Amino acid sequence: MRVKPSWTLFAAASGLAAAPAAANAAELSVSVEIPRLSVAEYHRPYVALWIENADQAAVKTLAVWYDIKLKNNEGNTWLKDMRQWWRKAGRSLTMPADGISGPTKAPGKHQVTFSGAQVAGLAPGQYALVVEASREVGGREVVRVPFTWPPKGPARPAQAAGTAELGAVVVTAKP
Amino acid sequence: MSALRFAAVAALLGVALAPTAAQAHRSWLAPSATVLSGAQPWVTVDGAVSNTLFYADHVPMRLEGVKAVGPDGAPVAIQNGATGKYRSTFDVQLANPGTYKIANVSESAMASYKQGGETKRWRGPVGQLTTALPKDATEVQVTYSSRRVETFVTAGAPNTTALKAEGKGLELEPITHPNDLVASEKARFRLLSDGKPAAGVEVEIVLGGVRYREKGPELKVTTGADGVFEVTWPEAGLWWLEATVQGADASGARKSSGYVATLEVLPD
Numbered sequence: 001m002r003v004k005p006s007w008t009l010f011a012a013a014s015g016l017a018a019a020p021a022a023a024n025a026a027e028l029s030v031s032v033e034i035p036r037l038s039v040a041e042y043h044r045p046y047v048a049l050w051i052e053n054a055d056q057a058a059v060k061t062l063a064v065w066y067d068i069k070l071k072n073n074e075g076n077t078w079l080k081d082m083r084q085w086w087r088k089a090g091r092s093l094t095m096p097a098d099g100i101s102g103p104t105k106a107p108g109k110h111q112v113t114f115s116g117a118q119v120a121g122l123a124p125g126q127y128a129l130v131v132e133a134s135r136e137v138g139g140r141e142v143v144r145v146p147f148t149w150p151p152k153g154p155a156r157p158a159q160a161a162g163t164a165e166l167g168a169v170v171v172t173a174k175p
Numbered sequence: 176m177s178a179l180r181f182a183a184v185a186a187l188l189g190v191a192l193a194p195t196a197a198q199a200h201r202s203w204l205a206p207s208a209t210v211l212s213g214a215q216p217w218v219t220v221d222g223a224v225s226n227t228l229f230y231a232d233h234v235p236m237r238l239e240g241v242k243a244v245g246p247d248g249a250p251v252a253i254q255n256g257a258t259g260k261y262r263s264t265f266d267v268q269l270a271n272p273g274t275y276k277i278a279n280v281s282e283s284a285m286a287s288y289k290q291g292g293e294t295k296r297w298r299g300p301v302g303q304l305t306t307a308l309p310k311d312a313t314e315v316q317v318t319y320s321s322r323r324v325e326t327f328v329t330a331g332a333p334n335t336t337a338l339k340a341e342g343k344g345l346e347l348e349p350i351t352h353p354n355d356l357v358a359s360e361k362a363r364f365r366l367l368s369d370g371k372p373a374a375g376v377e378v379e380i381v382l383g384g385v386r387y388r389e390k391g392p393e394l395k396v397t398t399g400a401d402g403v404f405e406v407t408w409p410e411a412g413l414w415w416l417e418a419t420v421q422g423a424d425a426s427g428a429r430k431s432s433g434y435v436a437t438l439e440v441l442p443d
Contacts, residue, residue: 077213083441086212087355091332 026151027174028114030062032131033167036107037138044104045135045165046078048085049112051119052128052144058088059122062114062129064095065102081134084142109167122149133165141165147173202236202435203415204277204326205229205383209354209439211330215270218328219255220277223262228383228415229437231262236324238263240281244337246273272331274354276338279324288312318429321345326437329354342370345420345432350403356440358411365402368420368432372402376418380406383413411442 034045047065050058064085067075076095080086095101099118127149134140141162151173161168207219221229222236235258243251256265269275284304286297290312297307301319308315321344327337333352340346347353351362366373380394396404398418408414419433 073214077211077216080210080212083210084443086210087357087441091210091212 025175026116026149028062028119028129028147028149029111029172029174030114030129030131031109031111031168031170032105033109033161033169034105034107034133035162035165035167039138041137043136043138044106045133045138046082046104047131047133048082048090050085050089050130051122052088052130054126056128058085058130059127060119061085061089061093061097061100062118063102063112064090064097064100065104068096068101068103078134078136081140082132083134083140084130085132116150119149124150129169129171131166131169133162135165139165143169145169145171147171149173151175200224200226200233201228201381201415201417202279202322202324203229203437204236204241204279204324205413205437206277206326206328206439209326209328210441211269211328213330215268216330217266217268219264219266220326221262221264222279222324225261227386228381229413230386231259233261235259235261235263236279238265238279241265241277241279243267243275243277245269245275246271246334246336248336248339251275267328269328269330273334274327274329274337274352277326277328280322280344282319282321282344285318285320286312286315288315316429317426318431319424320431320433322433322435324435327353340367340370342367344369345373345418345434346370347416347434347436348402353436353438356408356438357443358408358440359443362406362408362440363403364406366398366404366418366434367402368422372398372400373418373420374398374400374402376402376420378404378416378418381415381417382410383415408440411440414438414440 030049049063050061053059066079079090079095126146128144128146130142130144132142141164143160143162143166145158145160147158152175155172155174157170157172159168159170202224205221223231224236225231225233238256238258241253243253245251251267254266267277282301283298284301286304286308288295288308290309299307323344323346333354338349340348346367348365348367350364356362366376376398378396382392392409396406398404416436416438421431423429
């Protein structure tokens with residue numbers, strides 16, 4: 001699946017001057033919308049959130065939402081269906097992983113915030129927050145949203161949206 | 176290929192040239208998945224010789240020569256093997272993370288000779304060649320034929336131990352890992368003949384599922400001096416790759432080596 005980088009940048013309307021802050025005080029706020037689908041057999045999607053550098057190489061997996069409570073880690077069987085994440089990062093990780101593994105999410109908007117400590121080690125530069133969703137008896141979709149790290153100046157939310165398995169993904173890097 | 180069919184083809188050609196016969200009938204191993212996650216996953220594999228990739232429409236692959244090698248280079252059991260009318264099927268459990276090579280390796284010898292003015296032929300295992308021919312055979316022409324049909328599957332992160340070439344017959348030495356293929360990226364492989372780069376060999380690459388298309392896509396690429404060839408995948412899918420080389424050894428015997436791989440190319 002090819003993903004069109006059709007994002008929109010919103011200039012923050014805040015008039016407040018952002019105080020310079022150390023990178024570890026900064027945070028990355030992500031809103032992921034899982035669309036409500038009218039299908040005969042619905043299963044919540046498996047979703048992976050990770051950070052890619054300018055070469056589209058994965059530098060950090062932030063979260064993976066999947067069936068973490070099945071016995072014998074049977075949920076791991078379908079992690080490979082998040083194909084891009086699996087190839088770039090997942091296959092080299094041991095799952096479940098502390099601070100990364102989480103349960104699947106219901107349709108709706110999900111706000112997650114990653115602290116500066118969680119994204120520690122990112123060299124200053126351009127990145128993309130990538131979200132990949134894969135649904136049992138359903139499809140797969142990848143959405144990329146660019147951001148700059150460490151964030152400087154007023155927080156500027158960036159957004160991209162999927163067309164089938166993902167709704168809007170909004171990324172805000174806050175100083 | 177059935178023994179009968181082989182005999183018929185060989186008789187027509189005068190000598191045994193297995194690859195010629197194989198152009199009409201393609202040997203393949205088709206795994207149920209090539210990229211797997213989770214603990215100790217299984218793959219089920221179909222093996223057949225067919226006209227249409229990957230539909231079993233001719234004869235089953237015989238399982239006697241099928242072997243699997245695990246991520247540590249040690250043999251892995253072929254389980255639940257069964258041979259039906261059109262295809263064989265078996266399972267392999269990927270008990271440890273890493274890459275597995277599943278291969279059907281066959282070697283045979285063919286001899287044509289004259290006995291009392293009459294031309295005769297024999298085909299069988301290489302080891303029986305010396306005892307199989309009558310003592311008064313003259314004008315003996317021997318052809319050694321080796322054939323390797325392979326596929327690859329990986330649980331978790333891929334590794335390369337099982338991919339190591341054995342240095343015998345025609346083999347594929349992956350430069351791009353065979354379980355790391357995506358449609359948007361070019362793949363490179365090296366073809367080896369008896370462990371040495373096989374230069375100037377034509378490699379045919381065909382996408383499966385031809386039943387639902389008029390034709391192809393089919394690619395032909397030629398190996399360079401270093402045996403390397405590069406593939407730009409027109410699309411994702413299960414691809415079939417074949418190459419053959421023919422030559423002669425120091426004793427004047429003909430050699431025919433064939434290589435086939437089934438490779439899964441995933442969408443981005």
